[in-house]
Amino acid sequence: MPEKRYSILLLGCGHMGNAMLRSWRQHDLPITVNVVKPTPIREGIDHYAPRLDALPDTQTYDVVILATPPQIADKAMAGLSNYLHAETLVISVMAGKTLAHLNTMLGGHDPIVRVMPNMPSSLGQGICGYVTSSTLNAVQQSRLDTLLHATGVAIALQHEDKINIVTALSGSGPAYAFLLIKAMADAGVALGLKDEQARLLAMHTVAGAGQYALQTGQSAEELLSKIAIKGGTTEAALKVLNTDDAFGDLLNTAIRRAYTHAKESG
Ligand SMILES: NC(=O)c1ccc[n+]([C@@H]2O[C@H](COP(=O)([O-])OP(=O)(O)OC[C@H]3O[C@@H](n4cnc5c(N)ncnc54)[C@H](OP(=O)(O)O)[C@@H]3O)[C@@H](O)[C@H]2O)c1
Known part of the structure; x- marks a missing residue:
């Protein structure tokens, strides 16, 4: 049975955010995409907000993708836990930000997935490695697989320390x-x-x-x-x-x- 439409919040949408967005749209995934970033964007998305606190504060999202530069991530994520529900799948594509750090920043939220994609993702020709903070439930795993496979090949890693190797090898x-x-x-x-x-x-x-x-x-x-x-x-x-x-x-x-x-x- 095809999956029901689910909501994505994309925090940051530059080169990598756009690369993923393009692949998801090419695959016509059943998603509603909300983007938060300082400068406006219209194409390929459903809703735009310049800051998190400009989103409706009653809304939570099924998937949250963290795609800002790592240096400003902590500031950009302030207040983000208000937009998560218990089953929200948080996916970070940011280099260097550990699962433990993200977990703390998000008020103890779990699960979080760290993904290291690369640029050809926009053509569906990317490859990424990913590691999860804990076992995903069936819906979360299916969404993760769908979102990553639209961008190319995905390799599950057993340990978080391997993500830095993926960063150096295929990310860069x-x-x-x-x-x-x-x-x-x-x-x-x-x-x-x-x-x-x-x-x-x-x-x-x-x-x-x-x-x-x-x-x-x-x-x-x-x-x-x-x-x-x-x-x-x-x-x-x-x-x-x-x-x-x-x-x-x-x-x-x-x-x-x-x-x-x-x-x-x-
Ligand atoms: N590029 C790659 O090949 C690649 C590969 C693997 C992983 N990554 C990871 O992907 C992440 C993004 O990289 P990128 O290359 O896409 O960088 P980028 O092109 O510089 O994009 C950064 C995005 O973050 C947004 N942003 C800045 N401040 C923000 C804030 N306070 N709140 C929300 N959004 C904010 C920017 O908004 P504006 O557009 O409005 O300026 C922009 O959309 C990095 O953490 C990087 O480690 C990148």
Whole structure:
């Protein structure tokens, strides 16, 4: 039986809030979306308020999504517990804000779900990791699954400390891919291609390689062995990237740095 319409309060709706909103609308989910943020927004939502205290104070919401920058979250959440009912599913996509901290900020409310999504969520091509403060009831679990699956793939994590790894790997990860695209395109231009040609070649190569790896399900070693023929052109390039494991080491260091930052900001 299709689920009854339920209400969502989205606190903050910038890049990530909009990315999720777009996917939910594309999937035509049975939701009423209320957004609270300082500057007005109209598209894709049902109600807008500039501040929490501008919402009708008699209303509670079935799902509350916390999507403000972590630095201002505590201030933005002040008074939010008045808009929760006992079964409200609170979902935070904010980096660094722990379940224990959110629980305190929300007057002991439970359950809370910490999700770390990424930017391709807006295309339904995202991946996220999530952890819950306690077992969700069937309705809460079904809503969580529906909202997350509309944005892409969702991986349940057993421990909260893993969320910082997800933050560093896939939360920030699209930035690594964008940098790879830029570096490849720059190399193409330096060798004589036009800007637009080089950009298209680099973007489609990165996107196509990801799709190929996903669809074949093969390991990185199997994939590399198919393309890097002994004595060939690709092998010549890989020798440069793999000298002293330079490429792997650099990414490893970068992801560790992001992980430490995510952990410390918590
Ligand atoms: N961007 C990503 O790729 C990504 C990935 C994973 C997780 N996240 C997490 O998602 C959260 C939001 O990131 P973002 O990239 O979407 O940031 P963003 O684009 O800067 O959006 C922040 C939103 O918070 C709103 N806001 C500011 N002050 C507020 C207040 N007092 N009350 C209510 N709303 C307020 C802003 O409103 P205005 O629009 O009116 O300024 C804006 O809509 C962060 O905690 C981040 O850790 C982001």
